[in-house]
Amino acid sequence: MNYSTPPTSNDFDKPNYPRVFDARPAVPARPVTDDGAANAPSGAEPTGTVPGPPPLSMPPNTHAYAAIPLTDPTVVEFPELPLTRRQAAVDVAVAVLALLFLFSPVGGIVFGILIALFPALENLFDGLLIGGVTVCTVALVLIIRRHWPRTIGLGGLRGMHLLWALAAIPACYISLFSIGLIGMVVHLAVGTDMNEMMAERQAFMDLLPERNLLGFFLIGVFTGFHEELLFRGFLLSRFTAIAKNRWVAMLICAAIFGLLHYFGQGWLGVFQTAGIGAVLGAVTIVSRSLWPAVIAHAAFNSIQLAMFPFLEKLMEQYMPPVGEEGTTTAPAMMLFAWL
Numbered sequence: 001m002n003y004s005t006p007p008t009s010n011d012f013d014k015p016n017y018p019r020v021f022d023a024r025p026a027v028p029a030r031p032v033t034d035d036g037a038a039n040a041p042s043g044a045e046p047t048g049t050v051p052g053p054p055p056l057s058m059p060p061n062t063h064a065y066a067a068i069p070l071t072d073p074t075v076v077e078f079p080e081l082p083l084t085r086r087q088a089a090v091d092v093a094v095a096v097l098a099l100l101f102l103f104s105p106v107g108g109i110v111f112g113i114l115i116a117l118f119p120a121l122e123n124l125f126d127g128l129l130i131g132g133v134t135v136c137t138v139a140l141v142l143i144i145r146r147h148w149p150r151t152i153g154l155g156g157l158r159g160m161h162l163l164w165a166l167a168a169i170p171a172c173y174i175s176l177f178s179i180g181l182i183g184m185v186v187h188l189a190v191g192t193d194m195n196e197m198m199a200e201r202q203a204f205m206d207l208l209p210e211r212n213l214l215g216f217f218l219i220g221v222f223t224g225f226h227e228e229l230l231f232r233g234f235l236l237s238r239f240t241a242i243a244k245n246r247w248v249a250m251l252i253c254a255a256i257f258g259l260l261h262y263f264g265q266g267w268l269g270v271f272q273t274a275g276i277g278a279v280l281g282a283v284t285i286v287s288r289s290l291w292p293a294v295i296a297h298a299a300f301n302s303i304q305l306a307m308f309p310f311l312e313k314l315m316e317q318y319m320p321p322v323g324e325e326g327t328t329t330a331p332a333m334m335l336f337a338w339l
Helices: 009-013 085-102 105-117 119-145 159-190 194-206 213-243 246-259 262-287 291-318 330-338
Strands: 021-025 063-067
Antiparallel strands (some): 021 063
């Protein structure tokens, strides 16, 4: 590359070009007069000289280099960000505080007010409140950091991203079913009461909104978006800056993602959700984009929501009533592993 000419936007993509610098023309020096004026007319000749060594000769078209802020997307390749460990840790702490707000007395008061005003939409407010706080928190951090959305993987949507999403959906189901089946075998080996596990999962499904268009949008599309925005977008990039390894960061995000699903889904749900999080994280890293995970997560949630009425009927057929003894059959094990 010839440094005597200003670089173009394509030059930033070259491997040997300093991607975190921008070439800007230097201001040429002006002659200094004997009275100290530095802005003499262009046609005037100096009436005196300035004591000291002669000025160094400057090559023509010399450029001074200045750092580009992270608002320039060409310097960022998701999920790696030029953040220090301290900066990334501060961002993670902000996200944790936002989540703690949801379970604080203030969050409970807000939730109670919404239920009192709109009692018919009680099952919707939980997801709306969590999603709203998540999106606002991530947006606030990006604004303060002066980062573009592509720094968390929300760049342009391409056809290849759709192919990655189509590959991620069956991978999520393979992970869900295999971990669930292993969990059932372990529970039977240690003598766990299937009725108790069944009651936990039934209570979780009762909290889901109605199977209508609004419910599909909230659980399918919106939940898939804000959970991926937080875990595979925001936290993945921050833990990558902390761990200096994107695969280690992916496992950390998957573990946190699974633990947050303990309430209502139990330990089996934790491992199943963590496995799905690992699949979505791997797809995010390989594709260098958040869109495949968002699309796959939204599709996975929508399919599960559409299948729940059918699965509930099968549960009534193959599982003994809650609170009564019964034999756990092979179809019941496979069914519960699918939930």
